[in-house]
Amino acid sequence: MRGGSYQSVHQVSSRLAGLEFLGRRGYDARSRRTPIATRGCLPIMSFDARSSPSDANTTAQLWALAQQVLPGGVNSPVRSFKSVGGDPFFVERGEGAWLVDTEGRRYVDYIMSWGPLVLGHAHPVITEALQAQLQRGTSYGAPTAAEVEMAERLVRMVPGLEMVRLVNSGTEATMSALRVARGYTGRSRFLKFTGCYHGHADPFLVAAGSGVATLGLPNSPGVPEEAVRDTALLPFNDLDQVRSLFQERGEEFAAIILEPVMGNAGLIPPEPGFLEGLREVASEYGAVLIFDEVMTGFRVARGGAQERYGVTPDLTTLGKVIGGGLPVGAFGGRREIMEQVAPVGPVYQAGTLSGNPLATAAGNAQLAWLEENDPWPQWEAYGTELVEGMLEALTEAGIPASGRVLGSMWGVFFHPGPVRSFEEAQEADTQRFAAFHREMLHRGVFLAPSPFEAGFLSIMHGREELDLTLSVARKAAKVVGNGRAL
């Protein structure tokens, strides 16, 4: 596979099916000044300071101002680069697989807004759907056909869904799914796994356990102990401990929730039999099995991890990817459980902007593209070459590393591997990763600013981006290996 001739998934799929699909929607590729397949190669355009909300436009000016008016200068903690050092850049625009900052520097983007942008930045499938909806209004607070279309699409594409409720974020999806599981079972306790992130609702914000089931302790001030009293923690991929916990107290558990592939601790797949074992335990003890596929949905396979591994949960949570970059989420699953949700059932859940027409327009457009195209094999080919190349560069520089690719998600640990749990991931060399991150960024490649995050691909990542990334990785690894990093 190495050295193979690459086109971006987009280039290939455009010729096969994508442009046909776009054509059906009235898109005429010939009338564009820049063909969409080459958008990642646009020349740098100069930054127009008038588009900035203030006079600040250099990174240093914006960062100084940001820290005065936003806690830590950001609206979500990981954006602050705290775990890799240095200051974040400020995005002026996205183009395909690239970000352009306010100083005109370009970066190959492996974050893709932390997952949603499977079609890359500013893809016409999304922007044209949004423009069409904008003419017709931004929110109605009354039912729309697009919500029904989106729900139907999700039910068709994700094996475990018979009914869904649309919400506005992944956090809303997981906290609502937990409430429904508790309402359905009449029980309170639930099991989560260390290193799995399920958003920032109180019951999920629990410190990593010590490898045994334990009553949770809140790991954020402001989360009362009562809120996490019913949260039990175990290490990922340790089915024996799950079995012993449930043998002792299984009847107390409303739910088992997990990322079926961990993406918030680096990329950690389930060991063979782990998901199947959880399915058995949950069924045996009447607990609701919840797969949090906010990150893995439509990324590790069209139908998410549940399709890839052939294990069907009772409830599924989705987010990010189903909105094409707009704020959205969903939870759903077996009809019998979802019919507990108000107004058909007694479990209350609501949202003024839920099923928002802009989010459903972008979401339907992206999901339709994913339904009609098959980018996953190309993603895995790109990801494999990327990870193999990075591991080779790191190993040659004397830095032990291991990595994985699953669909359009990939991850490299500064750890010889295997990494099967958050506990093992924490043994990674975080300082060298931080130095590597800075060196990559300095040379125009934007990796997630944390050693414990997955990387994301879009259909706009192609040969140009891959070659550049690997050549930069070789230089960065050498500098880090020599101890001369920034």
Ligand SMILES: Cc1ncc(COP(=O)(O)O)c(C=O)c1O
């Ligand atoms: C697996 C998983 N669940 C839930 C969430 C929370 O989603 P949001 O940030 O949209 O609230 C995330 C966010 O990264 C996630 O990765």
